[in-house]
Amino acid sequence: xxxxxxxxxxxxxxxxxxxxxxPPGAKTEGQGSGGGGKKAQQDIAQAxxxxxxxxxxxxxxxxxxxxxxxxxxxxxxFRIAETESIRSEAKKRNIEKLVYTNANSQASKQISDIxxxxxxxxxxxxxxxxxxxxxxxxxxxxxxxxxxxxLIDRETAGKPCEDYITFMGSNFYKQGKQAADLLxxxxxxxxxxxxLEGTPxxxxxxxxxxxxxxxxxxxxxxxxxxxQTGEFLRTKGQTVMEQLIQSNPDxxxxxxxxxxxxxxxxxxxxxxxxxxxxDVKVVSIDGTEQAVQAxxxxxxxxxxxxxxxxxxxxxxxIEDYLAGKPIPQKIIxxxxxxxxxxxxxxxxxxx
Amino acid sequence: MSTGSADTEGLGGSPAWRERLFTTLxxxxxxxxxxxxxxxxxxxxxxxxxxxxxxxxVLQGAFxxxxxxxxxxxxxxxxxxxxxxxxxxxxxxxxxxTVQVSWPLALILPPLVCGLIGFGNGLLIARxxxxxxxxTLAGLxxxxxxxxxxxxxxxxxxxxxxxxxxxGQGQILGISVPVFFVIIAFxxxxxVLARTxxxxxxxxxxxxxxxxxxxxxxxxxxxxxxxxxxxALAGFAGALLAxxxxxxxxxxxxxxxxxxxxxxxxxxTLLTGGAGTMSGSLAGVLLLSILQNLINxxxxxxxxxxxxxxxxxxxxxxxxxxxxxxxxR
Numbered sequence: 235x236x237x238x239x240x241x242x243x244x245x246x247x248x249x250x251x252x253x254x255x256x257p258p259g260a261k262t263e264g265q266g267s268g269g270g271g272k273k274a275q276q277d278i279a280q281a282x283x284x285x286x287x288x289x290x291x292x293x294x295x296x297x298x299x300x301x302x303x304x305x306x307x308x309x310x311x312f313r314i315a316e317t318e319s320i321r322s323e324a325k326k327r328n329i330e331k332l333v334y335t336n337a338n339s340q341a342s343k344q345i346s347d348i349x350x351x352x353x354x355x356x357x358x359x360x361x362x363x364x365x366x367x368x369x370x371x372x373x374x375x376x377x378x379x380x381x382x383x384x385l386i387d388r389e390t391a392g393k394p395c396e397d398y399i400t401f402m403g404s405n406f407y408k409q410g411k412q413a414a415d416l417l418x419x420x421x422x423x424x425x426x427x428x429x430l431e432g433t434p435x436x437x438x439x440x441x442x443x444x445x446x447x448x449x450x451x452x453x454x455x456x457x458x459x460x461x462q463t464g465e466f467l468r469t470k471g472q473t474v475m476e477q478l479i480q481s482n483p484d485x486x487x488x489x490x491x492x493x494x495x496x497x498x499x500x501x502x503x504x505x506x507x508x509x510x511x512x513d514v515k516v517v518s519i520d521g522t523e524q525a526v527q528a529x530x531x532x533x534x535x536x537x538x539x540x541x542x543x544x545x546x547x548x549x550x551x552i553e554d555y556l557a558g559k560p561i562p563q564k565i566i567x568x569x570x571x572x573x574x575x576x577x578x579x580x581x582x583x584x585x
Numbered sequence: 586m587s588t589g590s591a592d593t594e595g596l597g598g599s600p601a602w603r604e605r606l607f608t609t610l611x612x613x614x615x616x617x618x619x620x621x622x623x624x625x626x627x628x629x630x631x632x633x634x635x636x637x638x639x640x641x642x643v644l645q646g647a648f649x650x651x652x653x654x655x656x657x658x659x660x661x662x663x664x665x666x667x668x669x670x671x672x673x674x675x676x677x678x679x680x681x682x683t684v685q686v687s688w689p690l691a692l693i694l695p696p697l698v699c700g701l702i703g704f705g706n707g708l709l710i711a712r713x714x715x716x717x718x719x720x721t722l723a724g725l726x727x728x729x730x731x732x733x734x735x736x737x738x739x740x741x742x743x744x745x746x747x748x749x750x751x752x753g754q755g756q757i758l759g760i761s762v763p764v765f766f767v768i769i770a771f772x773x774x775x776x777v778l779a780r781t782x783x784x785x786x787x788x789x790x791x792x793x794x795x796x797x798x799x800x801x802x803x804x805x806x807x808x809x810x811x812x813x814x815x816x817a818l819a820g821f822a823g824a825l826l827a828x829x830x831x832x833x834x835x836x837x838x839x840x841x842x843x844x845x846x847x848x849x850x851x852x853x854t855l856l857t858g859g860a861g862t863m864s865g866s867l868a869g870v871l872l873l874s875i876l877q878n879l880i881n882x883x884x885x886x887x888x889x890x891x892x893x894x895x896x897x898x899x900x901x902x903x904x905x906x907x908x909x910x911x912x913x914r
């Protein structure tokens with residue numbers, strides 16, 4: 235009896251493994267507007283760095299096989315919109331083939347995914363890197379094979395133009411600073427702040443935390459009384475907020491590093507008898523439809539956008555590269571800020 | 586990599602070759618499935634049988650393979666080790682933290698520390714008679730926490746190209762170094778399992794622990810050695826993975842314990858212990874690796890479709906493998 239139960243457990247486990255490979259899988263950032271089906275193209279805010287000029291192969295985009303190495307499973311709106319945008323843009327531009335892989339939050343898998351693409355002799359690779367560190371073997375292998383790599387949404391160690399062509403994404407550090415300014419504005423620069431951090435170790439978490447903390451130094455009456463990870467997950471955001479509000483009942487401002495955690499936190503605040511948006515000001519980052527909806531209903535005060543719709547920008551950049559045009563080393567996309575003033579009219583730009 | 590390098594059991598001495606072939610098929614269900622899958626893949630995908638692609642498959646499976654060698658011992662003894670995935674994370678972090686001090690230390694310390702933890706697991710299981718599932722589940726949680734705490738929750742980059750990197754990225758005679766190590770591990774593991782008294786005791790314990798004790802076999806010591814080996818190999822896999830990534834990632838090896846268990850089971854080892862082969866486990870690792878490679882070759886499946894396909898593939902392999910081996914049981 236006991237043995238057969240064990241067999242069941244493990245077989246089940248084995249299935250889950252192969253299928254899942256990453257249990258608490260939702261490390262992500264948010265971003266918010268651009269290609270998928272709705273409106274909201276990504277606009278370039280800033281293109282910096284010495285211009286990178288590489289001699290491209292003699293190839294048209296339609297004839298190219300392009301690889302897309304996604305880092306995490308599409309468990310949150312950001313990743314869903316990002317993958318969807320790349321896929322639909324590849325289809326729209328009628329490229330030869332899009333080879334899609336997903337690293338399931340494992341750095342080692344992302345490397346073998348990219349190597350598998352190289353073995354298939356793809357013409358260009360779009361990478362959404364999982365980690366800042368640890369991508370070297372993949373970038374080196376692509377380099378040796380002469381296959382250009384384009385980074386989106388997260389940066390990774392390496393030099394543009396050498397290890398990869400360019401990076402396209404948001405400025406997460408600036409988002410953190412903007413969040414601090416917004417909260418200061420809503421609380422008259424006097425608040426007990428709780429921070430819901432993203433997945434530990436992700437560059438997006440590090441930057442959004444640092445940007446926020448540094449900017450908060452400008453406001454001496456604002457104090458961070460608690461800072462904990464909610465792993466970018468709504469459920470985790472809720473449980474963490476429940477605990478925080480119990481141990482610090484005076485919390486009157488929440489900075490959530492993505493919308494999902496903010497939505498969880500709102501629920502926890504309501505359960506604790508608070509009125510989020512009024513008693514406790516809430517600012518988060520991403521620009522998902524539900525979060526912007528929550529601005530309209532008054533539960534969230536402001537959301538800073540992070541645009542996941544990289545498809546058009548990524549394929550424009552690859553096309554420029556193939557045409558031999560110079561490519562900037564860093565392409566920072568323009569992120570909107572949603573508040574009560576514009577939430578309604580911009581709702582259809584969200585994801 | 587040749588699957589023959591890690592054979593563990595001699596063929597039965599049946600007179601007629603047909604019967605002999607049939608016995609082989611029964612015993613080596615996983616290898617038969619592996620050959621079938623390779624053959625079909627080679628026909629379907631142009632890029633499958635290229636040197637580079639085969640190297641990718643083997644290299645991708647190398648780190649998991651090291652863990653699987655230890656896991657095979659543990660499972661045949663009737664136990665389970667859920668802590669190995671977290672040990673990969675801890676091993677990588679220990680390597681990344683010590684490599685600046687001395688690169689040989691970065692290779693030695695992770696298997697040492699993880700081996701010690703495995704030793705502790707073994708003592709709790711063998712001496713204190715605690716359930717392996719719970720002891721190593723506690724390890725899974727605690728060790729991952731330790732890795733995250735040591736790393737300050739961030740991946741630690743290993744700058745520069747010290748000799749350490751070679752262990753993850755270099756080659757010996759055209760074979761990637763981690764693959765070299767995993768071949769050695771399977772060869773030694775296979776020999777120990779099939780040709781030594783230690784191996785026979787492991788099978789005896791898995792068959793019936795009580796009988797093994799009554800026979801006066803060193804049950805406790807044998808189990809402790811199995812868990813120590815499992816831990817040490819996982820720590821070493823973590824160090825090699827850090828060398829490969831040029832970084833220690835505290836989240837490395839997440840859920841690998843389940844991958845390792847499925848590789849062992851797909852390889853025909855009984856989860857209840859007492860029967861299994863190292864060559865089957867090797868075939869299991871390669872099958873998992875090939876499955877991933879095929880999904881990437883296809884390149885069109887969304888991540889949820891990938892999960893569904895993986896689930897189906899695994900269940901088909903287990904069913905075919907079980908069917909081939911049924912008569913033996």
